[in-house]
Each structure stands twice: as C-alpha cells, then as structure tokens.
Amino acid sequence: MSRFRVSVNISPRQGILDPQGKAVAEALHSLEFADVRDVRVGRFIVMQVDAADGATASQRVREMCDKLLANPVVEDYQIASVEES
Amino acid sequence: MSRFRVSVNISPRQGILDPQGKAVAEALHSLEFADVRDVRVGRFIVMQVDAADGATASQRVREMCDKLLANPVVEDYQIASVEES
Amino acid sequence: MKFGIVTFPGSNCDYDAHHAVTDALGAEAVYLWHKSHDLEGVDVVILPGGFSYGDYLRAGAIARFSPIMREVVAHARRGGPVIGICNGFQIACEAGLLPGALLRNAGLQFVSEPVRLRVENQDTMFTNRYSEGDLLRLPVAHGEGRYTADAETIERLEGEGRVAFRYVNAAGEVDPAANPNGSVNAIAGIVSAEGNVLGIMPHPERAVDPLLGSPDGLGIFQSMMAHVSA
Amino acid sequence: MPVSVQPRPGDPVITPALVAEHGLTQQEYDILVAMLGREPTFTELGIVSALWSEHCSYKHSRPVLKTLPTQAPYVLQGPGENAGVISIGDGLAVAFKIESHNHPSAVEPYQGAATGVGGILRDVFTMGARPIAMLDSLRFGSLESARVRYLFGGVVKGIGDYGNSVGIPTVAGEVMFDASYEGNPLVNAMCVGIMHERDLIRAKAEGVGNPIMAVGARTGRDGIHGASFASEDLSEASDAKRPRVQVGDPFTEKLLLEASLELIASGHIVAIQDMGAAGLTSSSAEMAARGDVGVTIDVSRVPVREEAMTPYEILLSESQERMLVVAKRGHEEDVRAILTKWDLNAEVIGEVIAEPVYRVTEGDRVVAEFPGSRLVTECPVYTPEARESDAIRALRERDVASIAELPEESDPVWTLERLLSSPTVASKRWAFRQYDTTVRTSTVVPPGDGDAAVVRVRGSEKALAIKTDCNGRYVYLDPRNGGRTAVAEAARNVACVGGRPMAITNCLNFGNPKRPEVFYQFREAVAGMGEACRALGTPVTGGNVSLYNENPAGAVYPTPVIGMVGVVESLDHVTRSRFPGREDAIVLLGEPTDELGGSEYLASIHGIVAGQPPRCDLERERATIDALLEAIAAGLVHSAHDCSEGGLAVALSECAIGDPERLVGAEVSLDKWSDLPLRALLFGEAQARIVVSTPDPQRVLDVAARHGVPAHTIGSVRPGSDALSITAAGRTINAPLTRLARAYHEAIPRLMTVGAAEPAILEQHPKPAEV
Numbered sequence A, B: 001m002s003r004f005r006v007s008v009n010i011s012p013r014q015g016i017l018d019p020q021g022k023a024v025a026e027a028l029h030s031l032e033f034a035d036v037r038d039v040r041v042g043r044f045i046v047m048q049v050d051a052a053d054g055a056t057a058s059q060r061v062r063e064m065c066d067k068l069l070a071n072p073v074v075e076d077y078q079i080a081s082v083e084e085s
Numbered sequence C: 001m002k003f004g005i006v007t008f009p010g011s012n013c014d015y016d017a018h019h020a021v022t023d024a025l026g027a028e029a030v031y032l033w034h035k036s037h038d039l040e041g042v043d044v045v046i047l048p049g050g051f052s053y054g055d056y057l058r059a060g061a062i063a064r065f066s067p068i069m070r071e072v073v074a075h076a077r078r079g080g081p082v083i084g085i086c087n088g089f090q091i092a093c094e095a096g097l098l099p100g101a102l103l104r105n106a107g108l109q110f111v112s113e114p115v116r117l118r119v120e121n122q123d124t125m126f127t128n129r130y131s132e133g134d135l136l137r138l139p140v141a142h143g144e145g146r147y148t149a150d151a152e153t154i155e156r157l158e159g160e161g162r163v164a165f166r167y168v169n170a171a172g173e174v175d176p177a178a179n180p181n182g183s184v185n186a187i188a189g190i191v192s193a194e195g196n197v198l199g200i201m202p203h204p205e206r207a208v209d210p211l212l213g214s215p216d217g218l219g220i221f222q223s224m225m226a227h228v229s230a
Numbered sequence D: 001m002p003v004s005v006q007p008r009p010g011d012p013v014i015t016p017a018l019v020a021e022h023g024l025t026q027q028e029y030d031i032l033v034a035m036l037g038r039e040p041t042f043t044e045l046g047i048v049s050a051l052w053s054e055h056c057s058y059k060h061s062r063p064v065l066k067t068l069p070t071q072a073p074y075v076l077q078g079p080g081e082n083a084g085v086i087s088i089g090d091g092l093a094v095a096f097k098i099e100s101h102n103h104p105s106a107v108e109p110y111q112g113a114a115t116g117v118g119g120i121l122r123d124v125f126t127m128g129a130r131p132i133a134m135l136d137s138l139r140f141g142s143l144e145s146a147r148v149r150y151l152f153g154g155v156v157k158g159i160g161d162y163g164n165s166v167g168i169p170t171v172a173g174e175v176m177f178d179a180s181y182e183g184n185p186l187v188n189a190m191c192v193g194i195m196h197e198r199d200l201i202r203a204k205a206e207g208v209g210n211p212i213m214a215v216g217a218r219t220g221r222d223g224i225h226g227a228s229f230a231s232e233d234l235s236e237a238s239d240a241k242r243p244r245v246q247v248g249d250p251f252t253e254k255l256l257l258e259a260s261l262e263l264i265a266s267g268h269i270v271a272i273q274d275m276g277a278a279g280l281t282s283s284s285a286e287m288a289a290r291g292d293v294g295v296t297i298d299v300s301r302v303p304v305r306e307e308a309m310t311p312y313e314i315l316l317s318e319s320q321e322r323m324l325v326v327a328k329r330g331h332e333e334d335v336r337a338i339l340t341k342w343d344l345n346a347e348v349i350g351e352v353i354a355e356p357v358y359r360v361t362e363g364d365r366v367v368a369e370f371p372g373s374r375l376v377t378e379c380p381v382y383t384p385e386a387r388e389s390d391a392i393r394a395l396r397e398r399d400v401a402s403i404a405e406l407p408e409e410s411d412p413v414w415t416l417e418r419l420l421s422s423p424t425v426a427s428k429r430w431a432f433r434q435y436d437t438t439v440r441t442s443t444v445v446p447p448g449d450g451d452a453a454v455v456r457v458r459g460s461e462k463a464l465a466i467k468t469d470c471n472g473r474y475v476y477l478d479p480r481n482g483g484r485t486a487v488a489e490a491a492r493n494v495a496c497v498g499g500r501p502m503a504i505t506n507c508l509n510f511g512n513p514k515r516p517e518v519f520y521q522f523r524e525a526v527a528g529m530g531e532a533c534r535a536l537g538t539p540v541t542g543g544n545v546s547l548y549n550e551n552p553a554g555a556v557y558p559t560p561v562i563g564m565v566g567v568v569e570s571l572d573h574v575t576r577s578r579f580p581g582r583e584d585a586i587v588l589l590g591e592p593t594d595e596l597g598g599s600e601y602l603a604s605i606h607g608i609v610a611g612q613p614p615r616c617d618l619e620r621e622r623a624t625i626d627a628l629l630e631a632i633a634a635g636l637v638h639s640a641h642d643c644s645e646g647g648l649a650v651a652l653s654e655c656a657i658g659d660p661e662r663l664v665g666a667e668v669s670l671d672k673w674s675d676l677p678l679r680a681l682l683f684g685e686a687q688a689r690i691v692v693s694t695p696d697p698q699r700v701l702d703v704a705a706r707h708g709v710p711a712h713t714i715g716s717v718r719p720g721s722d723a724l725s726i727t728a729a730g731r732t733i734n735a736p737l738t739r740l741a742r743a744y745h746e747a748i749p750r751l752m753t754v755g756a757a758e759p760a761i762l763e764q765h766p767k768p769a770e771v
C-alpha cells in the first residue's frame, strides 16, 4: 500500500456556455493580452490517495468523479496526474 | 506565429484553509472513499494562445496569472500543459 | 395535511418554509433532519433553500447523499409531492429527481431582487390555484440559478408543458433583461415527468405576506394543499 | 508554590529587536518584566504583544471612550461584552455590535470582508441572540482607479457570499468614495440579533473546576499577529510581516451558530466567547479577567489543522469559526453531543482554577504564566498630545461662498445630474443586489426603499429600524460637530422609517493616535458623539476602535461610523422614502441655510473639501425627530426622506426616482427662500431636514409647530408628470425624471464594468491590474 498524489481537471462540457471563461477572456483582452482566445474555466482537484499502485489510485479517483466530483450533465473530467508521494 | 493550447492549475496555497477541499474530503469519506486525504480544490483554466513558440506562450500565460488569473495572497499557480494546436 | 421540511447542514430557508406553511398557509409542518431515515408520515416534502454543505464543489452535489434523501427519492418515486426551492431545486437536480442542472449565473454575480414570473401551466399540483399567464412577484436570491439541459431535454420539458414558471418583464413577456441568471428559455421552475416534483429557483416561501412586498408565492402552497386534500 | 516557567527548546532569545518587532515599547516591556518578576519567555512575549496591541487593549482610546454615555433603563448590557443588548419589551431583547476589518480587507478584500462578517456574527450569537440582520459601512478611494474597483468589488462579494451563505439578510449600510481612503479602505460590518431576555449570557469565566472547551474549527497558522497587524500603518513593511490571510468558512459558521444557540439554551455552559483577534489568547484571558478567576490552558489539547504547531502559534492563531466555552463541570459530554450533532468538534483544553493565575501549559510543561488578570487590567494606557492641524483649520476657515461657479452650473440640471451620479450619492444597488436581503422573511424595508432598514420581530407587532451613517468629510473639517452629525443623521434615518432611535454601537476609524492632529480628531469626534447621544437619548452599548488607518499618503478622514438601532412600535408606522403614486403635498421639516462647507457639491463639482460643515443643532434634531414620529404615528406621512449628501435637490430627486420602475414627478417651489444663494438652497447640506409627503399638510405643519420645528409646504407630488420641477429665485428648473434616473441608477454599474480587474470574474479573486 503506498500513497499517491492524484489530480483531476473538471471542465465545462463543450457547448455548455461558460460565462466565466468569456469574462476572463474579455478581461485579458482589456489588459492587452490580445493573443488569447477560447478561455474555459473549470475545477482543479488534488488529493492524496492510498492504493496498491498508480493504476488503482487513478481508478479510485475516476469512481469519485463519476459519483461526486463531476456532474456528467454539464462537465467532463480528466485525470491530470498520478504521482507516488 | 502559431497557436498553442495552454492549461493552468490554480490551487489554494499550502497551509491556507481550503473549506471546499475539507467539505469534499468529508463527503468522499462518507461515500466509503476512506482512502483519500488532503483534498484541495482549485481552478483549471485552458486557453488558446498565439505565440512564436511554446516557451513564449507559457511565458505569456505566466504574465496573465500574475496580473489577473491567480491571487498571489491565497493561491499558487502552475502551467500544466502547453501543446501546439 | 403535513409538510416535511428537510434541514441539511447549511440550509437557511427551512425556517422561512416553516413560516410559510404554518403561519401563512395554516397547515402543519415538521423539520426533517438530514441524518434521519424517517419522513414522519408527511404528505409533502420541501427541500428548502440555503447553502447545503456550503454549496461547496457544486450546489446540491453533497447534500444529495444525505441519509434522508434516500427516503425523499422513494417518496417521490411513490408519487409523493416534493418541492425544491432554490438550493432545493439544485439538490433535486443532483439527485436525479429533475433533469438538467443549475449553473453559475450568466452575470457571474449573486442576484438578490424581486423578479416577475409567468405561470406557464396551471394544471400541476403546484399551480392549480393560479391561471396560465398570471404574473407573480417573487424574490430571487442565488448565485447558481442558470437552468441548463441538453436540447432534447429542453424540447421535452417544453413539449410536455413541464415548464411551470418563466422569468418575464412587466409586460409579461420573455426578455433577456428580465432573466436574472441566463436560464435557457427563461426557465424559472419545472416539474418532473410524473408531475409530482417541482423545482423552482425563486422563493415562493418568502412571498406570503403583502407587508413584505408580495403574497404571490402562497398560491403554490395552497395548490399543494388543494391537491393533497382532494 | 510558584511553578517555574522555562523557555521551550528552540524558542528565539528575547532581544530588544524581537521586543520591538512585537510592537512593545521599552517602557511596556519593563512593565511586563516587573509584573512577572523575570524576563518573559517567547510565548509570553507573544501573548502580551497581542493583548497589549491597540486592537485588544484600547490603550490609546479607553480614557476617551469612558466619556460616552452608556446608561438607559432599557440597556441590559453596555460596553465590555461581545455585544451590547437592549430590551425592546415583551421579554425580547436586541443584541448588536459593529466591527472593523479594514486592514485585512486592504490586503485581501474578499476574505478580509468575509471574515469581518463572520467575526461580528459570532459576537452577537455568543450573547445568546439569533442574528437577524447585517449592515455594512464601507469607504473607498475613487472608483476611477482599477485597484479601488478591485477592492470595492472584492469587499462587496466577500460580505455577500458570507452573509448569504449563513442566511442572515444584509439590509442596510452606506458606501462613500473619497481619495482619503485610497489604499486604506474602511470595511465595517454590523450585526443585529434578537433573543429572549432570559437567554442573555455573558462571556465571564466562573466556577472553579469548570472545564474550558475549544469548539468549532481546528486551529491553523492563520493570521498570526493579526491583532498587532491591525494596529499598524499599512506600509510596504507590513507587507513583509503580513500574517497569513484568514480564510472564512461560512458553512462552518452556520453550523457553529446553530450549535452555539443550542448550547446556550441547553444550560450546559456558563460562558462562551468567540476566538477572534489574538484568538485563544485574548478569549481566554478576557473571560478569566471578567470572572476574576484563574485559568489554565493546555495547548497540546487544542485541535490543530497543521503539524508541529508551537504554543506561540496555537495561542495567537486567528483561525476563524472557533469558540471558547466554559462548560459546567460534568457536562462535557452533553456539550460534545450538541457539537457532534452539528458535525463540529469540542475538546476540553483547560480549566477554571482558584489560583489567581493565567497559565498555559504544553502537556505538563508550563510555557507561560501571568499573575491573575493583571495581564489584562495592567495594560498601559496613554493619553497622547492632541492638537488641531493648522492646515485643516485653514481649510475649515476658507470662505467657500466666494468660490466661483463653473459655466455649466448656469444649468442647475447639469449640476443635479453630476451630483446624482457621484458614486457617494448614486444608488448602491450594484452592491446590495449581491446581498440576500429577504432571507428569514422578515425584511419589511429592504436596502434602497427607505432611509433605514426595517426588520420585523416575529411574535410581536414591533419592528427594528437600523442604519449606519457617518460623513467623514464633516468630521475631518470639524471633528466635534462632525461627531454630533454622524449620530444625528443615523437617528434621523431611523426616524424616517418610523423608528424611535434607542441606542448605538460605533466603529471609530481613525489614523495614528500618536500624531497630535489625529488624536485631536479622535478626542473631539468622540466628545461630539457623546453630546449627541445624550441629547437624543441613545446610549452607546458597545463598539470598536480601528486606529492606524493610514497609508503613505496620510490618515483617512476620521470616520466614526454610527450603527443606530430603533424600535418601530407598530407595523402600521413603517414609512418608506419614495413619493407615493398620488397627489400628496410635500412638506419640508426644517429649513435650508446658506451653508456649503464640506458639501458633496463642493467635492464633486469643484473638487474642494473645505469650509465649515453644516452646524448640527441637537435640540433641533431631537425636536424634528419627535415631530416626524408623531406625524407618522398619526398616519399623516406617506413618505419620509432626510436631506444628506447633495442637499434638498438630491433628496427630492431620490424621492422621485428612487424606484427605477416607478418614477414619480413633483412640482416644488422654494421661492420663499429667494434670499439664499441658489446653489446653497438646492445643494447645501443644512442638517435636521426631512422631506415628507402627506395627504394632510396642515396637520403635519401643526404637529411641527407644536414641537417648535419650522416646516413649510413646498409643493406636491405629480404622479402624472415626467419631470421634477423646482421653482427657486423666480426661475423654474425642469429636470426630466429619465435623465435623473439614469444618472442615479447607472453611475456605479457603469464604473464597475470598466477596466480589466473585475473581481467578480473568478470565484477566488484575480489580482487587480495595477494602473
């Protein structure tokens, strides 16, 4: 049994209006960051998971996402990283 | 000039109370995910940036974080990925 | 008849709902504790407004796993009336009692103000005391009230007359300026396919007394009363 | 037998530099050594630096505060407790208190304001009262600056998010903008709670052998030395030693609120207090001092959030949403059961002891010990030199009547629009639209509908009228008169909605008291407040002092914010400020004068802050309030609105266009004052004036006459008309309502959407774009 640091990215589904992303893009433009577009703002979750190996750890986190962390109606998720800690 | 997909992870600073992470951890425990701890909830931002190369693109996004995207008083940020799109 | 008002950790309109049911409607109401497994024989369950579990992660996401919710869902499956107000609407969606989701307001700010609603369907157990087209004045107070669902779901809701209330302007017309949160089709309240679950973002329980600006919300509770005692 | 206190291994040695870093003067350090009869340990130094900080000790303000009136038959609890308490009859009582969170908000506006709300809520519910309303009194620099927009946006969102989540309506307040607050915003939050008199509980440790319990959130390294931090000028320096920002958790606060009220009702505890500024240290030391008992605390039993925390850190942490409870011996499990029901912790961390000492142990090692309550009672007190600044006197004595009008002023509508769109005057809906104003279903008059908020008291025919007020410009130019005026305006606002002013709480926001001109302002302003409180019969039941509100540019305007609580005897008396939709007569209680000093007109049209501010005649104020309340009780008044910033023309406009969905015209003649300069007549800020609409002007005039209050019928409401028309000095000014409404309602939203740093964009707030 060892401990892993697992991180997940949860972002609004394609096609779902993301007013936050839009507002950030506008704010960036008015700050002379003309060279940016398509900003999407989502959630970033990091946690420590005890598991036999990395694969199991990331499997556990998937279950957490399906059950609680992400809302399939409007969000997609992606395991971003799994590191032994 | 080409276009890059840059993603940033912004999370509450070490030691700064993260009530959201705390609530999520407790919820996960009550859902029989006993094997998880230290949950931290932050923001995940993806955007398209036009730049000469990847290094410049990520440099630009750093500037955006310093100026607008992250609040240095309570948050740390990290460029998670830079991909030519 | 008896109303049960669920108190989740962070609920803060349970008191308002209790006031509406007992003082304004004159019916019986009991608080149902989130850790309980007993609905105490209530006829109607109210999922009240507030910030259950701080609205952390997503509004309603954590509350839906409370022990009492298993009984509430069973009650709904048996056809028992459930009304989810504001946070209660969000919880009902997360629990699958209603389709769709409630996202951050399009304007990104918390919005607290009186809005106008148009009654879209008078043939539900929650609206039988109104007539279609009636204009109601109710307060909204939420940061995540933008109703969203996929195109087919919206089509079905509209087609089956399950949109109970819509945000409208003084003239009774749908108008982006009168839509406080950017909800699809200005949807403010919907009912379930079986018609026994209502989700509504504005607060009828806070509009039961002219002294406080409007009594227009009372009709929803009277409708349920009429339905259940019928 | 005296136990020996040894330094902990790893403690830094006490050097003069370390002492200075802890904000203690050499003289204060000597007092400490004399008290202990030895050198303090590092832990003891930390404890003292917190308790003797301005924020906790009031060392520069106490003597002056003592001059304030605090007595009335209905005052159940005056200054000295977590909140003041007054009886409103029927066995019901009201607890209320205001507090500042200026320095934290300047560093992190969102969390700073949010935790300010959390702290003041706890002060009220630890008295045994259920919070039923919040108010916020805010001061910022100019909204032209992106940094200020960031601060304003972040503060408003922080107040809203916290209060909304806990479920307490935010129902009134004020916001003013002036360059003097640049870099040092003022964020004052007030909470009002209701209770049965019998539930009143005091934070007084009692009963030898009673266990002391830590309740609520765990302790982390948040905001260590926040109290001393709040007692310094904001400068680059304080940036370096900035305490780690305290993050608020309104969810835990809501649980703590319910658990605490249940705990108090249960009878299992004898005292409860918030662990606020200087956390565990001040709460335990103050409770011990009040009860005049000894206490011993074992820091190793305090539930912590982080590893390897030292006694120093645990004692000084300002982690939020924590309470210190003195339970009845043998009832520990009952206490724990109630907290557990609400998913919160409760741990026994100490005990009330007979021995007159304040002792802190870490396991069985004693890390700090002080004789009795001398730690609290023997804190040095200062009365610094006070001298008025010559520069400010010169400003006051300047002849402002001779200031030439701008060419544009030949059209008074131009001037009126400018004033209505000045952020200080303009509608604050942008802010209070983000506050849940209707939760608890008791808000009778919400923000924007009246001069004060009205919140009904369930189970009685009564309601509470509440409002905060202070015009810092007046206080700056003439502290004593300004102090009087702050109290008078708050009382007037409360009366305008039908409330009888009862008592005040106050938040004294001033600069560095060691500067004679600042201490002069402080002494004089408080003296003026005291005079007004005596004249109006509104004793002071508590408050808060925030000094060192300075930035490199100097001190903020002296800003003694008054939080007034009044009682509306019958719900039929509730009165709003908008003109009714009927042809009422308009009566002006009080009279215009030629006073222009310190006016919004001079500030926003001419960019000048100078002249003698309008005189505050307390007898007149009292008579005016009495007359208004009598007229209201007689059912003669359909609307009432006092004249404040912008004067009579602005007050009339607000009555006409205050409700953007229902503009109501009016026709007014001020010809009888043709001898006054037009701009003073329209925009001067003479005090003790109230615009009233009534179906029966003669009876209103009779009531006024009986109270010796000058009153005149000045026109009538014209629901049909689309203009506010004012005849003065023979000419008629026709102001289209739509233009006035646009100026008044769109000013702040327009300003808040310019520029990049829109704080609402991200849930956590983006750094402002420096301009």
Ligand SMILES: Nc1ncnc2c1ncn2[C@@H]1O[C@H](COP(=O)(O)OP(=O)(O)O)[C@@H](O)[C@H]1O
Pocket (backbone or CB within 6 Å): D135, D136, D137, D138, D170, D171, D172, D173, D174, D175, D424, D425, D428, D431, D432, D446, D447, D448, D449, D450, D451, D452, D453, D493, D642, D644, D645
């Ligand atoms: N920050 C705020 N929070 C809540 N209500 C506010 C705030 N600022 C202003 N208001 C409300 O706006 C109205 C006008 O307030 P104010 O500008 O102080 O008017 P006046 O000068 O006539 O007293 C009042 O109802 C007041 O409570």
Ligand SMILES: [Mg+2]
Pocket (backbone or CB within 6 Å): D451, D493, D641, D642, D643, D644
């Ligand atoms: Mg007023």
